[in-house]
Amino acid sequence: MGLTMAVSGCRAQKIYEAQPPAAGSGENGNVRSEDSQVLNLQLDAEISTLDPQAAVDSASFEVIACLMEGLYTIDENGNPEPAMAERMEVSQDGRNYRFYLRDAVWSDGQPVTAADFVYGWQRGVDPDQGNENAALFRIAGLLYAEEILSGAADAELLGVKAADEKVLEVELSRPVPYFISMLALPEFYPMNQAFFESCQGQYGISPDTVLENGPFCLEYYQPAGQEIRLVKNPDYWQADRVKLEEISYQVVKDSQQALMVYEQGMLDMALLSGEQVELYRDSPEFRSLPLGSLWYISPNLRTAGLENESLRMALALSYDKETAVSMVMKDGSKAACCAVPANSMYGPDGQDFRDGAAEYLKTDKELAAVYLEQAKQELGQDAFSFTLLIEDTEAAGNLGQFLQEEIQNALPGVTIQLEPVPKKMRLERMASGDYELGLTRWGADYSDPLAFLDMWTTDSAFNYGKWSDPVYDQLIASASQEPLTLDAAARWETLHQAEARVLEQAAIFPVCEKANGVLLRSTVKNAQFHTIGVNRVWSHAWKETGEASGR
DSSP, X not given: OOOBOSSSGGGGGOBOOSXXXXXXXXXXXXXXXXXXXXXXXXXXXXXXXXXXXXXOSHHHHHHHHHHOOOSEEEOTTSOEEESXXXXXXXXXXXXXXXXXXXXXXOTTSOXXXXXXXXXXXXXXXXXXXXXXXXXXXXXXXXXXXXXXXXXXXXXXXXXXXXXETTEEEEEBSSOOTTHHHHTTSGGGSOOOXXXXXXXXXXXXXXXXXXXXXXXXXXXXXXXXXXXEEEEEOTTSTTGGGOOOSEEEEEEOOOHHXXXXXXXXXXXXXEEEOTHHHHHHTTSTTEEEEEEEEEXXXXXXXXXXXXXXXXXXXXXXXXXXXXHIIIIIIOSSOEEOOSSXXXXXXBOGGGOBTTTXXXXXXXXXXXXHHHHHHHHHHHHTOSOXXXXXXXXXXXXXXXXXXXXXXXXXXXXXXXXXXXEEEOHHHHHHHHHHTOOSEEEEEEXXXXXXXXXXXXXXXXXOTTOTTOOOOXXXXXXHHHHTSTTGGGOHHHHHHHHHHHHHHHHHTTXXXXXXXXXXXXXXXXXXXXXXXXXXXXXXXXXXXXXXXGGGGTO
């Protein structure tokens, strides 16, 4: 049973089926031919939302970036390139921008207008919407974003307006050197107000509640479902560059199952973990992809005992990070003794943020035991029990079990229970403070150390543990304003001071700088992998078929 919508363009092609076809199959249940431009991909967790202004996780970012497009995208070299913006003008002081939109349409045939960007951005920053990434508009320097986020001003005052249908004007409160690269993030995508309101609070729960302006359209999706299917958008402004006819995502959390499906030819890319990486490291299809992301444990300071800095220091020093990456992860991840990963942020003279920077919380089990004894005296108790919230994926489960064993062996009297839950639930529970210890991760949205360090300010939505330090807050505020924004070297030093404070107080417990070990078919060409923003980009990918692949 299906329904074809009576509209033109991509939306007319949407077929709604009671059940999706089997993974890797065609309409008749046969394995798809390798000659077809169909890309079959794995996600190791369900996406949390298809609302671009509400998205926070990498899986949602990836799928949304297939469906929608902002003023800019990121090219294969990691540089911003025009997308919906055909050209741009900026004032000499770097505070005023004019974006001239190209002729592009939504999947229902309506033109993409400047008003769509105004509405999308106002939705994104509006505190009433509860978007966790709303602070990005403040970080991007949008005029009045700070006042709007604090509730002192209405979202309509945000420094963005439609000069006419195809001209978007943006006013910043200060020059922001990374502003243009931020415009590639889903939070800065447009949103058609009439369509969004017609969904009556149900935007993004099915193909008919999503409006696309990007390279693909949503053909099949159910919230928390195991398959997502996208088809090429014939009305996309550069549809001639899109070679893929379809992308099929399968949620496969177990790496052994993913490998089996890959070997059966029904996945074009599979995530590996643990021993699998060792087995396939020499395969021509193996790749280790740095993510520029940080895996860390977030202690909830509202949990009895974790408000104590000595106990947090004991926990943070008690597990062997080198063994975690070499014997558990085995995917190219590196031990983390920092809050800002290496090879992700570059500043004055092209210097990596880690160049010359100190390391913090390096594994030291003897010192951890000293801190534990100090905590016992300060808190007047000899035993502590905490639950570590983790995702129900194989990678998180393996790492969680390792951390549990390491902490309990190094710290007599400390008990760690593991609680695996789906990723969306983990995000929701940590955001609401419903956890004790949480294994979480963060990848940078934009190319500046603030992409990590802003998270642990007192009012940040991502400061799950509610650690608060006025000095830290002031350092971050200073790094976001003049005169430091005009003095790159001094700003870099201020950010290093901020990193030191968050780690010297064990506000977080770093674990590793994450990489993914993957198998990627040699027939897949022009896939893009980034350490900033959307990690995997498929808009210009294609599959080598037939004679071209040597068959």
